[in-house]
Amino acid sequence: MSEQYEASESPRITRAVQWLLALNIGVYFLQLTLFGSDAVLSSLALNPSRFPGAWWGLVTYMFVHGWLSHLVFNMFTLWMFGPRLEHVWGTRSFVQFYIWCGLGGGVAHLLFAPQSSVIGASGAISGVLVAYALLWPDEEVYLFGVIPMKSRWLIAAMIGTNIIFALSPGSDG
Template structure:
């Protein structure tokens, strides 16, 4: 998590590229969905039972770009712009996109695991958005936001309140069109992802460290082999001084030839 800490403070600046791309793509898909002659909710929305029983695995990705109405997409896109922009400026576009998609897909999988027999389609970017909220709260815990543009509250308290509310709503027996499990899943995945620090750069350092370690170990083995060989050469040279070259064994002569070839190459 420390690697994600930023010293940037304050809202402002233009919309960064990934946030802008997500805003545009969500709005375009929204209008295409409602203007199109055929409903795609059953195909592109996340239907938990179909996703695993009929292997419609693309749904855990496509459902993020569908929305159920104007206010649904407006609130999600507003929160994405408001909180996601600072995260992308701080982490970089590639890292932010990776985090956003992982939270969205993770939220979908979380919902499938907890409601595997559900045939109710789940749509919306809310799972990814809740992951963004968690990330923002971890990075800027004391940043003030204004609920309904009137009531100031620190981000950390707002996110804690949302998490508790989503938990109790998910436990409610009343049927709801809101995918509370997906919201909780997005928050949980986002939190675990950041605490685990699963970034591209970290993977790059891990891979580099692994191969660098292999290279170092190989070099040490070669040095050790060379040291042992030179010790044998010293013994062989002492033998030559005492009894002459013609009295060396075939193996001893071969060792001298190998060492001679190595030294000539150097």
């Protein structure tokens, strides 16, 4: 679908966004309950010292989160901005875009921070944010639900915050 949305329209949660939310939340629940957080993090993180031997980390890292706040921030962002992109692009294209952005984030981590492991959906989420800002740069959105601003500025601030946290010592990406 390539139809454009009116600024006032907002699609309901879409199939791919539902599945991505469920997958991320499900993995977080499993890491806290069944397997223990350390075992899951060790097995599924993208660890440059184990790459390319543990190649699956390039995919699995984007579904594991170290803290509840990291999971909530990423999933709230996906819930806010993902459905509209999925509606315009279609489910298959949206999922492909999401995964490619996550893979790109993993490769960027391998290149620019090879001394540390990374987990989290931030690479994929950043791609969703950039796409949203490029398609609807002048749309009014609300910071913390109350401060109106153009989507391009909110998204630039969110990506900047994400980069700062990703580069901070002890961060989970």
